[in-house]
Amino acid sequence: MLKMLGEYLILMFETFKRPDKGPVFRRQLMVEFVGLGVDSFGIVVIISVFTGAIVAIQTAYNIDSPLIPLTMVGFTTRQMMILEFSPTIISLILAGKVGSRIASEIGTMRVTEQIDALRVMGVNPANYLILPKITASMLFNPVLIIMSMVVGIWGGWFACVVTGLVTSTDFVSGLRGWFEPFTVTYAMIKTVVFAFIISSVSGYLGYNIKGGSVEVGRASTKAVVYSSILIIFFDLILTQLLLI
């Protein structure tokens, strides 16, 4: 475990160096924005819309006391999406989608000697391969998470209006009530930390593969498992630090 941590820190030290060529780095960054960010729009939208709808319906279903106003449905959906669902659950889904992609892409480059080729050319492979992925994830994941919040809340509203469980006026009223802007800041801090965990841990596991295609598969699975555990662990720590 300590050896792994040491290797990870050394790799991060190599990664966070000034890129050899600015234009090459910027081009790689654009490629990663598309591969890691834009390509994830679809899955984020679909999951967020449905989860927002489910949260809203479940909340409405559980309010059986006439003393609790139905505006609580909009309020609860908003809080659930902003505080936990969008930053944490979507990050866990991205750990599966993006993390496995990073680990298998870099791992395949390792077993086919492409990383050795970069190194003998005089290029810093960690910096060239991993830095654009970390940077793209940390810059683009907040966009995905904000989008998830918006479409998730819309999904909740849509479900309530279509099923007739809550009126649009009640839902929107709850949505606008007792809003604390810091909750969005908290969600963004979590998102950026989780983005770093997903991209750096997956990059590390792909970069240090020894062996062949079986190891690429293993690294890909490990990337998802390790990133998910670390996301949950840091979720707890950040919640303790930022909200209490």
Next chain:
Amino acid sequence: MIEVKEVSKAFGDKVVLQSVSAVFEKGKTNLIIGQSGSGKTVLMKSCIGLIEPDEGVIRFDNRPFSRLSEKNKVDIRKEMGVLFQGGALFDSFTVEQNVMFPLNMFTNQTLEEKLDRVNFCLKRVNLENVNKLFPSEISGGMMKRVAIARAISNSPQYLFCDEPNSGLDPKTAEVIDALISEITEEYNITTVINTHDMNSVLQIGQHINFLYKGKLWWQGDKETILRAENPELRDFVFSTELTRRIKL
């Protein structure tokens, strides 16, 4: 010129190289030959800096490459071209982007200048009209030629080829051998080739180093190798039906 002096390397208890000394001359095709497990790949990887030798030194034109820090090795690495066994082409790049890669990283040439150089290198390895294809869309022999084009695109002083003929048919293998030999003479570079293909040895072996059980066992050239008296070398050279018939 590359000088390997008393280089040793072990992985745990397994000694792979034992005090190997050799000189790879400029303008010549220098071959490292030997059976699988004899230490050829470790010697080549030590030369290109992918493995640190436990003892000894490797000098590139009197510069002690193996003793330099990673940061200081970069200048010498920029003078190297390496042809890996599988080509090691970047599979997300086209042929053109692969060959242009060293130019993008280490020169300030304009796009037109880089394209001119890419087309020149591809033409030099007898490849035309493949610029926009991806590595997965070309044959094994073409991949090797693209890898050679990439290796020479930045005008290297040293060219390393790891098993350049592996996986190729005899005719394509001969074309690749001839190409490496021509490039070596044309640009007067130091070329080191790691092979166990006797056809290559007899075709382009200007300076041959035979490794046996991690030791440098014999040195010579393609003219003397068939007459060598060394029993381990003879056992290696005449291990195929083809070479046994030559012997007769």
